[in-house]
Amino acid sequence: MKSYFLLSFLVCANFLNINVCQANHSNNWAVLVDTSRFWFNYRHVANVLSIYRSVKRLGIPDSQIILMVADDMACNPRNPSPATVFNNADQQLNVYGDDVEVDFRGYEVTVENFVRLLTGRLPPDTPRSKQLLTDEGSNILIYLTGHGGDGFLKFQDSEEVTSQELADALEQMWQKRRYHEIFFMIDTCQASSMYEKFYSPNILAMASSLVGEDSLSHHVDPAIGVYIIDRYTFYALKFLENVKLKSRISMKSFLGVCPKQDCISTVGVRIDLFHRDLAKVPITDFFGSVRPVELTFDFLDISNTPL
Amino acid sequence: MNAKCLGFLFVFIGPAYSETYSEELFIKPLATGYVYSFFQFTVIREDDSFKHSTLFPHSLGDIIDRFHVAELNVDLTSGLWRHKSWGYPAVDAPSGAEISARFHNDTQDVDKNWYGLTNALSGLLCTSLNFINSANSYESSSDRVYRYSNLPRENVCTENLTPWKKLLPCDSTRGLSSLLNSGRVHNANYHSLGIHFRPLCLAGKCKYELRQTVSLVYDSVFISFNNNYDWSLRKMFGTGLFKTCPLADYSKIYLDTSSNSSVPYLISQEPDYMLKNNIAVYNLNGIFHLSAIVPRPKIVVSELRPLLYTDRFITGFGQEYGGLVTRIYNDHKSSIIATVIENIPWFLPIYYHTLKVTSNGVRVTPKALIYKPGKGRVRIYYLEIVLELAPRSVTEISVQFDYVFLKWQEYPPDANHGFYIGSAIVKATIPRHATSLTFDKSLIVDNLNSTGSDYLICLKTENFIITLPTPDFSMPYNVICLACTVVALAFGPIHNITTKRLKLTTAKYVPGLASVAQKLYVWLENIFWSKKKNKTGKAAVVKVFVPEELSYHPTLGHVSEEFMKDKVDYIAS
Numbered sequence: 001m002k003s004y005f006l007l008s009f010l011v012c013a014n015f016l017n018i019n020v021c022q023a024n025h026s027n028n029w030a031v032l033v034d035t036s037r038f039w040f041n042y043r044h045v046a047n048v049l050s051i052y053r054s055v056k057r058l059g060i061p062d063s064q065i066i067l068m069v070a071d072d073m074a075c076n077p078r079n080p081s082p083a084t085v086f087n088n089a090d091q092q093l094n095v096y097g098d099d100v101e102v103d104f105r106g107y108e109v110t111v112e113n114f115v116r117l118l119t120g121r122l123p124p125d126t127p128r129s130k131q132l133l134t135d136e137g138s139n140i141l142i143y144l145t146g147h148g149g150d151g152f153l154k155f156q157d158s159e160e161v162t163s164q165e166l167a168d169a170l171e172q173m174w175q176k177r178r179y180h181e182i183f184f185m186i187d188t189c190q191a192s193s194m195y196e197k198f199y200s201p202n203i204l205a206m207a208s209s210l211v212g213e214d215s216l217s218h219h220v221d222p223a224i225g226v227y228i229i230d231r232y233t234f235y236a237l238k239f240l241e242n243v244k245l246k247s248r249i250s251m252k253s254f255l256g257v258c259p260k261q262d263c264i265s266t267v268g269v270r271i272d273l274f275h276r277d278l279a280k281v282p283i284t285d286f287f288g289s290v291r292p293v294e295l296t297f298d299f300l301d302i303s304n305t306p307l
Numbered sequence: 308m309n310a311k312c313l314g315f316l317f318v319f320i321g322p323a324y325s326e327t328y329s330e331e332l333f334i335k336p337l338a339t340g341y342v343y344s345f346f347q348f349t350v351i352r353e354d355d356s357f358k359h360s361t362l363f364p365h366s367l368g369d370i371i372d373r374f375h376v377a378e379l380n381v382d383l384t385s386g387l388w389r390h391k392s393w394g395y396p397a398v399d400a401p402s403g404a405e406i407s408a409r410f411h412n413d414t415q416d417v418d419k420n421w422y423g424l425t426n427a428l429s430g431l432l433c434t435s436l437n438f439i440n441s442a443n444s445y446e447s448s449s450d451r452v453y454r455y456s457n458l459p460r461e462n463v464c465t466e467n468l469t470p471w472k473k474l475l476p477c478d479s480t481r482g483l484s485s486l487l488n489s490g491r492v493h494n495a496n497y498h499s500l501g502i503h504f505r506p507l508c509l510a511g512k513c514k515y516e517l518r519q520t521v522s523l524v525y526d527s528v529f530i531s532f533n534n535n536y537d538w539s540l541r542k543m544f545g546t547g548l549f550k551t552c553p554l555a556d557y558s559k560i561y562l563d564t565s566s567n568s569s570v571p572y573l574i575s576q577e578p579d580y581m582l583k584n585n586i587a588v589y590n591l592n593g594i595f596h597l598s599a600i601v602p603r604p605k606i607v608v609s610e611l612r613p614l615l616y617t618d619r620f621i622t623g624f625g626q627e628y629g630g631l632v633t634r635i636y637n638d639h640k641s642s643i644i645a646t647v648i649e650n651i652p653w654f655l656p657i658y659y660h661t662l663k664v665t666s667n668g669v670r671v672t673p674k675a676l677i678y679k680p681g682k683g684r685v686r687i688y689y690l691e692i693v694l695e696l697a698p699r700s701v702t703e704i705s706v707q708f709d710y711v712f713l714k715w716q717e718y719p720p721d722a723n724h725g726f727y728i729g730s731a732i733v734k735a736t737i738p739r740h741a742t743s744l745t746f747d748k749s750l751i752v753d754n755l756n757s758t759g760s761d762y763l764i765c766l767k768t769e770n771f772i773i774t775l776p777t778p779d780f781s782m783p784y785n786v787i788c789l790a791c792t793v794v795a796l797a798f799g800p801i802h803n804i805t806t807k808r809l810k811l812t813t814a815k816y817v818p819g820l821a822s823v824a825q826k827l828y829v830w831l832e833n834i835f836w837s838k839k840k841n842k843t844g845k846a847a848v849v850k851v852f853v854p855e856e857l858s859y860h861p862t863l864g865h866v867s868e869e870f871m872k873d874k875v876d877y878i879a880s
Binding site (some may be wrong): 025037038072074075080081083084087096097098099100101102105107108125126127128130156157158256 | 345376385421423426427429430431433435437460462463464466467469470488489492493494719720722780
C-alpha cells in the first residue's frame with residue numbers, strides 16, 4: 001500500500017518537475033499604500049485601489065493584502081456617489097468594489113506603522129490583518145503612491161519617509177528572511193529617487209518618474225470635481241486588466257507599461273538587484289497568487305504532532 | 308485505525324450544540340417622508356464555549372473566548388439620529404464608532420483584555436478601534452469589569468460592511484442580507500452597523516445571543532426621484548428579495564402601519580397576518596417585493612414627540628474658554644429619573660466648580676453625582692449625574708472648559724478640520740408610549756409583542772466638533788528659510804572680510820559718505836591689526852585705494868595693481 005503511494009508520488013514528481021522548478025516562491029503578498037489625505041488627492045486613493053483590484057482579481061486573498069488608505073474617499077461627504085471610487089470619468093470601473101478590506105486607514109497610515117509593518121516589529125496585540133506574515137518564500141508587491149520629492153515620500157502631508165529609511169527597512173526584511181523577492185512600484189513625483197538607495201538583493205523596482213520629473217495625473221471627472229487617477233497607474237491598470245491568472249505575460253512587458261508619450265514622465269526601472277531574466281518572470285509572480293505544490297519524497301511522521 | 312478516525316469525527320460532529328438563527332427586517336415610515344429600516348440577524352446558542360459552532364461566527368467567537376468577554380456592543384454609525392422627529396431607534400448609537408464590553412467577573416487584568424479586544428476587533432471589522440486607550444475609554448462607576456469608549460471621528464464605509472456581512476451565516480448571498488449593498492447602505496441619511504453579544508440567563512441557565520443589526524434611514528423623496536413619499540424595497544436597497552437563507556429558522560419582514568392613520572398609504576402586498584393591529588407581518592419564502600404608495604404626499608406627517616430627548620451644544624467664543632451645555636427635555640406629565648454620563652476628553656479640561664444644573668432656569672441639586680477628574684493624555688473627565696427631571700421641563704447641565712494647546716506631534720495631519728467630542732449618554736426608564744419601540748428582547752417579534760409598562764432607554768446625544776488653538780505648522784519651515792537667508796547673506800561679506808588678503812599701504816580718502824565707511828573700516832582694521840601686531844610682532848601698513856587705482860581681478864574683484872602683479876606671477880608660476 002505504502003509503496004504504491006510512494007510510486008505515485010514519484011510519477012507525479014517527474015511529471016510536474018518543470019513546474020516545480022519554475023515556481024521558486026511559495027506565497028504572494030501585497031503591501032499597497034496610499035499616503036495622501038484630503039479630498040483633492042482622490043487620485044491617489046484611486047491609484048492604490050486600482051492595484052488592489054488587480055491583485056485581488058489575480059488571486060491574492062484579502063488576508064495577504066495589506067491595504068493602507070490615508071483618507072476615506074469612498075464615503076466622503078463630497079463624493080457624489082457614495083461607496084465608489086472610479087478610475088475613469090466614464091465611471092465604468094468602480095475600483096473600490098463591493099468587497100474591500102482596508103487594513104490601515106485614516107490616521108493609522110503613518111511612517112512608523114508602515115516601517116513596523118515591513119520589518120515586523122509590532123506591538124503584541126496587533127491583529128493578523130495588520131501584520132505582514134511573510135517568510136523566505138514570499139514574493140511581495142509593494143506599491144506606494146502619494147506626494148514625494150527627491151529622496152522622500154510624504155505621509156498625510158505631515159511626515160516623510162526617506163529613501164534611506166525605506167532601503168534600510170527592506171534590508172532588515174532581507175536579514176530577517178521576510179521575503180523571497182520584492183517588486184517595488186511607486187507612483188509619485190521624482191519617484192525613482194525612492195529606490196536608488198536600495199541595497200538588498202532580489203528587488204525589482206519601478207517608478208513612475210525619474211529624479212527631476214513630476215508624475216502627472218491623467219484626467220478630471222467633472223462630476224467628482226478632482227483629478228481621478230495618475231497617468232502611470234492608469235496605464236498600469238489598463239495593462240493589468242488584460243492579465244489573466246494563466247496569462248504568459250512577463251514582467252519585462254510590464255516594465256514597458258507607460259511609454260513617455262503616455263506618461264509624460266519617464267518610467268524608471270532598477271533591475272541590478274534582481275537576478276532573474278525578466279522575460280522569463282511571469283507577471284503573476286508578483287500580481288497573482290500561484291500556489292505551487294511542493295512534493296516531498298519522504299514519509300512524514302505526524303503521529304506525535306500535537307493537534 | 309478506522310475506529311480512531313471515527314472517534315475523531317465524533318469529537319467534531321458528535322455533540323450537536325443547539326443554535327438558532329433568525330433574520331428579521333422591521334420597516335417604519337417616519338415623520339416627513341423618512342423610512343426607517345432595521346435589520347436584525349440573531350444567533351442564539353446554548354454553549355458558552357465557542358470552539359465549535361455552526362452558525363455563530365467563528366472569528367468573533369474566538370475573540371469572545373480569548374478576552375473573557377461576557378457582553379459586547381459595537382456600533383459603527385454615520386449620520387445623526389433625530390430623536391425629536393424620528394422617535395427612538397431600535398439601537399441608539401452615536402455617530403462614529405462606539406464600543407462597550409463587560410468582561411467575566413473573574414478577569415484579572417481588565418484593561419489588558421479591553422485593549423486586546425479592541426485591537427482584535429479593529430482587525431476583524433477594518434476599523435480604527437486600536438486607537439482606544441486609557442485616554443479615551445472609561446470604566447463604569449459601579450462595574451469594575453465594564454469598559455466603554457467611542458471614537459466620534461471614525462468613518463463607516465464598505466470596508467466595515469464587508470467584514471460585518473462575512474460574520475452572517477448566509478453572508479450576503481441569500482436572505483435579507485442580500486439587500487445590504489454597500490452603495491445603497493452608505494447613501495442613506497443615517498446608517499448604523501451593530502454587533503451585540505450578551506448572555507441571556509434564566510434561573511442559572513444561560514443562552515448566548517448575538518444580534519447583528521443594521522439601521523438605515525432613507526429620505527423617500529430622495530430615493531423616489533418623483534418628489535413623492537413612495538418607497539419600496541427596490542428603491543431603498545436597489546434590489547428585491549430573491550432567495551431566503553436556508554439556515555434561518557425564522558425569516559420575516561414587519562411593517563409598522565401605525566402612521567397609516569395620519570398619512571394613509573397603499574401597500575403592494577397583503578400581509579400574511581397582522582400583529583397588534585398595526586404591524587403587518589410577511590413571511591419570507593422565495594421572491595418577495597414590497598412597495599408603498601403614498602397618495603397625498605404633500606402632507607407633512609406630524610407624529611407624537613418622544614417623551615425624552617436631548618440637545619447638546621458648545622457655548623462661548625474665541626479659542627481660550629468655552630462651555631458645554633447638555634439639555635434634556637422631558638415631555639412626560641410626571642417626573643423621570645435619568646442618569647447622564649458625560650465623557651469629556653482630556654484636551655478639554657472642565658472646571659468642576661462651574662458645573663451648573665438648572666431645571667426650567669431654576670438651579671437644582673442632582674440626586675447623585677460622580678466626578679472623576681481627567682488627566683492630560685491619560686484619562687478622560689468623567690461626569691455621571693443622576694437627575695430627577697421635573698414634569699414637562701427642560702433640564703440643562705452646563706460646565707465651563709479651557710481649550711488647551713497640544714504638543715506639536717499630537718496634532719493630527721488635518722488639525723484645522725477640528726477635534727471631535729463624543730456623545731453624552733442619557734439613561735432613563737420611561738413609560739411605554741405611542742411612538743416608542745422597545746428592543747430589549749432577542750427577536751424583533753418579541754419586542755413588538757412586548758407589553759411591559761416601563762422600559763429602559765439609552766439616548767446618545769450629538770457629537771460636536773471644536774477647534775483647538777492650532778499653530779501654523781509651516782512656521783518652523785518659514786523660520787528656517789528666513790534664518791538661512793539671513794545667515795547666507797551675512798556669511799558672504801563676513802567671509803570676504805575675514806579671509807581676503809589685502810595689501811594696503813597708505814590711506815587716501817575720497818570725500819562724501821563713502822569716506823565715513825572707509826574711516827570706520829580703517830579704524831576697525833587698525834584695532835584688529837594692532838592686536839595681531841602685539842601677538843606676532845609684525846607691523847601692517849594700511850592703505851586704502853581710490854577706485855581709479857585699482858585693477859580688476861576676475862575672481863577677487865577690484866584689487867590693487869601690486870596685488871594683481873603678485874597674483875599674475877603666482878598663476879604663471
